[in-house]
Amino acid sequence: MFCPLVWLCSAGSLPSPMPPIPLPPTPCAADSTPRPAGDAVPHRSRKPITRRQRCRITTTSSSSALYAARVLIADAPTPRAFSALFKAASSSSPSPSPSPSQSLGAQLHAQAVVRGFLGDVDNTILSTAILNFYASCREPDLARRVFDRMARRSAVTWNALIKGYAQAGRRDEALALFRCMRRQDGVAPDKYTFPALLSGIGRNRSGGCVQELGAAVHAQVVKSGLDKDPFVGASLLSMYAATGALEDVKAVFDDMDTLDPVVWSSMISAYVNCKEEEAALLTFYKMLCQDITPRQFVYSSLFAICGSMSMLEMGRQVHAHSLKNITDNDAAMTNALLTMYSDCGCIDDAWRVFDSNDIVDVISYNSMILALGQHAHPKEAVELFKRMKFSGLIPDEVTLLNLLSAFNHAGLVHEGLHLFNSMLDIEGIKPSYQHYACVIDMLARSGEIEESMKTIKEMPFEAETPLWRIVLGACSKHGDIETGMKIAEMLFEKEPYEPTNYILLGNIYARLGRWTETENIRSLMEKSGIDGDDAFSWIEMGQRTHRFGVDDRAHPISEEIYRNLDRLMGSIKAAGYVPDTSFATHSTGKNRREESLRYHCEKLAFAFGDLASPSGDTLRIMKNLRVCGDCHSAYKYFSLVTGRKIVLRDNHRFHHFYKGACSCRDYW
DNA sequence: GTAGGGTTAG
Structure with a gap:
């Protein structure tokens, strides 16, 4: 039986040191003779560094830090000064290509070598700062090279290297280092070690027994007496939330007995991850009762909840709350707010948030392009895409996916194919599985089922079942029974208990009026005990959500609702509505189907x-x-006879009905 | 010289 404690205490060994390698390219290669500490390289000016400049090194962007670095090196070229500079270089966000901070760090590293600062045996602090710089740049192997050359390593050194591997998604190497660290004399895991290690376990869910690993590390936390530390606790919460272990999340939270805002924030986000939206809101209220002022992170989670559940009134209240408590702008929170308004059907409010946002990043554009596509505004999505590029931001794979999706929603097949075929040449982005899936969906939805099948065969990925289901849905829409049956047979083999596959094939038969086959599929489902998802709709009214199933009479004013619906149906029939019984899925006579x-x-x-x-x-x-x-047809008439605007959100997109027409132009 | 929480697709 697997024993976490035994596993963690096992005699794993640190991977053997790599052979020495040249340090990063030095701009002073010609002057490679190490100099003793304090022997400054000749410089042009020796203006003393000001207090403000020192402050800028540790607090601002890498370009400011670079300037301050030059001044400081000229002014006080000591190992301690170099350590501070590496901290400045580490503070900017990592980037896949050589970023300014990386080149700055590499230059500093070279300078430190040239000045002989790393030749000293007692260079632990400076070497650790350099190691941490490479770890922060998602270059754990470079960090490891620095580590291997160090004569002495402190707990800080070990922590920085563990963090480097964990944040690069290399969980097993982080764990191996942790086990090694535990065996070192004079060094023990501390309150910095566990957050670094736990972030790697939560991040990388593939391979191994993630939950057992998490539990094993948790046992070590308790053994180390660090289970009450808020930093360690927040990391434990997030790790358990990432593995879906909600009971463990709650147990950690209940044991914490803390007023730390980040722990509360982590708890709310854990509930959101585990789809426990009501519990998340309740935790928010409890947090307010403890007089803890929420920060941006909390509002981001709350906006995500309100959006996913389409709780517009609640969302507006949370928005108002955030305006009272948050004074400084934050891109992630604002992006979450934008998405919340879009998800609640308010595309105009989403636009307002986008336009009033001081910090617009790639995700802001991506979110807004996505929203415009879902709300059937493909032209505006294209305009925004152009605006994004004009502003100097570089589109990423999600940008192109969202734009493709906008074309898909609008049935703009020609435009979609043009974008897809040129994305590598023009935007430099290689189509991923998701891009292919979107294009295949677009082709099939528009009736080009043969072409979509051809694309599936030709694409460099294996089609997964959800994609086949999309094409099966398109076969149902376009009455292609031959292809539909082939796909359904294959899906039945792969997923014999997935109800949607049966329902979609049944719908093909029903739409063609082949009721015997429809009934056969229905009875097959019954015999096999396969149940489809029940359809339901909901509407927010008077600070309450009212939910309705098919033929549902559970609502307190059900009789009045049915009377009103009968009245409305009479009105729309008089206005020209004709029931489309091809959408009925039962074989009983025409009147019963209606x-x-x-x-x-x-x-x-x-x-x-x-x-x-x-x-x-x-x-x-x-x-x-x-x-x-x-x-869909009835809603168009509802908007006509009542004069109301109606926004209908289904599991895929939004329909805006007004004056007898829908924004989707009957294409969805 | 080291640490925890949030946002975009399907």
């Missing part, structure tokens, strides 16, 4: 909203599955 469409959940939700809100108000309705074609 009846079965009448009380679909999205129609009930609209009838309730119409009853419960002042005439003329916009109604925002959500559905957990794709909107039914007949309901």
